[in-house]
Amino acid sequence: MVNTIGDGVMTMKRMGRAFFRRDSITLAQDLLGRRLVRLLDGHRLACDIVETEAYLGIPDKAAHTFGGRRTARNEAMYHDGGHLYVYFTYGMHFCMNVVASTEDNPVAVLLRAGQPVEGLEIIRGLRPKARKDKDLCSGPGKLCQALAIDRQQNDLDLTSPDSVLFIEEGPYDRASIEARTVSGPRVGIGSAGEWVEKPLRFFLKDNPFVSRG
DNA sequence: GTGTGGATTATCT
DNA sequence: GATAATCCACACC
Numbered sequence: 239m240v241n242t243i244g245d246g247v248m249t250m251k252r253m254g255r256a257f258f259r260r261d262s263i264t265l266a267q268d269l270l271g272r273r274l275v276r277l278l279d280g281h282r283l284a285c286d287i288v289e290t291e292a293y294l295g296i297p298d299k300a301a302h303t304f305g306g307r308r309t310a311r312n313e314a315m316y317h318d319g320g321h322l323y324v325y326f327t328y329g330m331h332f333c334m335n336v337v338a339s340t341e342d343n344p345v346a347v348l349l350r351a352g353q354p355v356e357g358l359e360i361i362r363g364l365r366p367k368a369r370k371d372k373d374l375c376s377g378p379g380k381l382c383q384a385l386a387i388d389r390q391q392n393d394l395d396l397t398s399p400d401s402v403l404f405i406e407e408g409p410y411d412r413a414s415i416e417a418r419t420v421s422g423p424r425v426g427i428g429s430a431g432e433w434v435e436k437p438l439r440f441f442l443k444d445n446p447f448v449s450r451g
Numbered sequence: 452g453t454g455t456g457g458a459t460t461a462t463c464t
Numbered sequence: 465g466a467t468a469a470t471c472c473a474c475a476c477c
Contacts, residue, residue, distance in 0.1 A: 291469070300469070311462065328470050329459030335469085348469055367472070379470050426469050 251407040255397050258319030262338040262345040265319075266292040266440050269336065269347060271415040273355070273406040276385040281360055283385055285352025285375050286408060289441040289448045291424045293335070295345040300430035303344035314393040315344035322403065324382070324392040331379030332388050336396065336405070350378045350425070350439070353447040361385070377449040418443045425451050 253272065258265065269287050276283040293301040295315075302312040302325070314323040315337055323335040323346050335346035352375040354361050361374055361384045368374045375381045382388065387403070396404050421437035428434065441448045 293469075302469080307463090309463075325469085326461060327468050329461070329468085331470050333469060350469085377470070383471095424469070429467095430469095 253397070253405040253407065255318070255320050257405075258336065258338060258396070259340050260319070260338060262292040262294060262347050263438065265336065265338040266290040266347040266438070267416075267419055269349070269405070270419055270440060270442060271408050271410040271412075273408045274349065274352060274385070275356075275404055275406055276387070277402045278357075278360065278386055281357050283354075283357035283361055284406075285354050285381065285385065286410075287349060287352050288445045289349075289351035289439070291348040291350055291440070292338075292438040293346050293348060294438070295339075295343060298430075299433040300424060300427040301344070301346075306344075308344070312344065315346050316342055317393065320395060320397040322391055322394045322396060324387060324389060326389065327379075332382040333378040334382055334387050334391070348378060349381055351376045351441070351447055351449045352381055352384075353445070354384065372446045376447055380449075415442070418445075422451070425449070 269290050272287050274285050274287055295301055295303050296306050298304055303315050311325055314321050317337055318341045319338050321337040323337055324332055326332055335348050338345045338347055354374050364386055365374050365384050375384045391403060394401055419440055420443045422439050423435050424439045
């Protein structure tokens with residue numbers, strides 16, 4: 239497959255705690271172009287992240303933690319940066335978030351889309367309804383299905399050495415990623431008042447693996 | 452290519 | 465009891 243993000247030198251460096259312990263807007267932008275790696279049955283599945291959304295926690299009417307609500311479902315968002323928050327929605331789909339900041343500041347970044355780059359045959363098998371490769375991970379539910387993410391991965395630590403899911407630095411030049419990063423309103427948050435229009439969705443301009451939105 | 456509506460159930464009020 | 469950080473099939477252009 240042609241790499242549509244750009245050229246660069248491959249690195250396998252994993253992102254550590256400090257990468258995640260930042261505000262969710264900064265993290266949402268810095269996650270673009272990073273490699274999301276899932277280890278499954280001894281195989282490496284990977285997607286390069288092309289679309290994210292920042293959720294700003296207590297003041298953010300669209301966030302699950304709006305107003306400081308703390309429930310069994312959103313507990314992971316209150317944990318330290320670098321944890322994963324997976325939730326079930328529409329009776330059918332899972333969505334995954336990377337928790338940002340530090341403990342007790344419940345902010346996170348929703349991973350919305352990626353370009354599959356490793357383990358394509360397995361990913362295609364996990365996404366039997368996808369007609370084309372660009373439909374494999376072009377949405378938060380699709381991304382979870384493509385990488386076999388569900389409740390079992392909720393609250394896992396992306397920085398743990400034996401984690402089945404982690405983020406690598408990725409092969410791209412950061413200035414190039416930043417130059418192509420654009421923003422817009424978040425998707426699917428219809429009843430969040432003034433928060434609906436805030437430009438907290440970040441994606442790579444003209445990348446075919448971005449969701450419809 | 453675009454637009455619309457149904458699926459399906461955990462979670463919260 | 466209502467809602468949901470969605471996806472897919474199908475209709476139509």
